[in-house]
Amino acid sequence: MHKWSHSYRVFSLLIAITIPCFFFLAVPDEIKAQNPGYAKEPVIVEYDVDPTWPQIPDHISRKGWVSGLAIDSQGDIWFFKKGPDPVQVYTADGKFVRSWGKGNFVNPHQLRIDHEGNIWVADFGLHIVQKYTPEGKLLQTLGTRGEKGEDETHFNMPTDMAITPAGDIFVTDGYGNRRIVHFDKTGKFIKAWGKYGSGPGEFVLPHAIVLDSRGLLYVADRNSGRIQIFDQQGKFIDQWTGLIMPWGLSITKDDELWVCGSSPHWWRRHGKYPEFKDQIFMKIDSQGRVKRIWTIPLGDIGDDKNNPDVSRLKPGEAVGIHAIAEDAKGNIYLGEIYSERAQKFVPVRSRSKSE
Numbered sequence: 001m002h003k004w005s006h007s008y009r010v011f012s013l014l015i016a017i018t019i020p021c022f023f024f025l026a027v028p029d030e031i032k033a034q035n036p037g038y039a040k041e042p043v044i045v046e047y048d049v050d051p052t053w054p055q056i057p058d059h060i061s062r063k064g065w066v067s068g069l070a071i072d073s074q075g076d077i078w079f080f081k082k083g084p085d086p087v088q089v090y091t092a093d094g095k096f097v098r099s100w101g102k103g104n105f106v107n108p109h110q111l112r113i114d115h116e117g118n119i120w121v122a123d124f125g126l127h128i129v130q131k132y133t134p135e136g137k138l139l140q141t142l143g144t145r146g147e148k149g150e151d152e153t154h155f156n157m158p159t160d161m162a163i164t165p166a167g168d169i170f171v172t173d174g175y176g177n178r179r180i181v182h183f184d185k186t187g188k189f190i191k192a193w194g195k196y197g198s199g200p201g202e203f204v205l206p207h208a209i210v211l212d213s214r215g216l217l218y219v220a221d222r223n224s225g226r227i228q229i230f231d232q233q234g235k236f237i238d239q240w241t242g243l244i245m246p247w248g249l250s251i252t253k254d255d256e257l258w259v260c261g262s263s264p265h266w267w268r269r270h271g272k273y274p275e276f277k278d279q280i281f282m283k284i285d286s287q288g289r290v291k292r293i294w295t296i297p298l299g300d301i302g303d304d305k306n307n308p309d310v311s312r313l314k315p316g317e318a319v320g321i322h323a324i325a326e327d328a329k330g331n332i333y334l335g336e337i338y339s340e341r342a343q344k345f346v347p348v349r350s351r352s353k354s355e
Helices: 004-023 029-034
Strands: 046-049 067-070 077-083 088-091 096-100 108-113 119-121 128-132 138-140 161-164 169-173 179-183 189-193 206-211 217-221 227-231 236-241 245-251 257-262 279-284 292-295 321-326 331-336 340-350
Touching: 004 227, 046 217, 046 292, 067 340, 108 161, 119 161, 128 161, 179 206, 206 245, 217 245, 217 257, 227 245, 227 257, 279 321
Parallel strands: 067 108, 067 321, 161 206, 245 321
Antiparallel strands: 046 340, 067 077, 067 331, 077 088, 088 096, 108 119, 119 128, 128 138, 161 169, 169 179, 179 189, 206 217, 217 227, 227 236, 245 257, 257 279, 279 292, 321 331, 331 340
């Protein structure tokens, strides 16, 4: 083959590639207007952070993990915080309502509200689950305060609880043990199931639990990156894997599951424990289909997550989203541990041309 023939072919190929690219880049404005490259009516819901929420009064501490979060029937947002003011309540527009629990807790982990409006909390440092009135009066304790174990009257660092309309309690006995424990409404032990492992019905770390309208239990087996589903007798139903490292769960009246955490990864890699590389929350329907996903920026709190420099954080960033709930207007509330705060994210379905 002649040298000029080869050069001609190369030149022809370059022309064939370049001309369409040039045409694409040089599309006249009137054609762009007729055929826009964006949705005129957005089909994706975006979320903006509300930087004014919550309005924490001066006498309430900002220090400590927000590890538990729930919304009551009045639309007020409750969270459980590792600090001097562990239980705090705010309205949806950010106004402070009340706080209680000073000196009662060691390692607050999760907070739930039952069908009667009672407040349930799990403290893995004290190895107990407790039931309170909304005003902070203790009504019931499961487990033995300050004692760990694996029997009918002891937990080993419990993480969460789900309460049925009939009053039955299901506890994820998760950090020390690897089981679900079932009690009746009086606190009588019914049964327990689960053991350490990666198989169906086994657990690596059962970290959160919720109950749907059919009575099915959804368990966030956080460190294995899956959500397992059981009936109330402990029968394994299904599992959803490879979607998210599930830290927190909540469920809507339509049985849609909200889960927060990070994108999937091995919990231990190269001798280290990379807890997360990002921060996301997603909605999953009862069939396991992902209906919505939103990523928020991973914030900078310095090198020591247990002594974070939260002054570096911007609104909308987070480090360690741990609890999630959605209100009646579709606002999403997140409780964060290492960034030591709760935030409100507002759904956005349309924007002005200036936004």
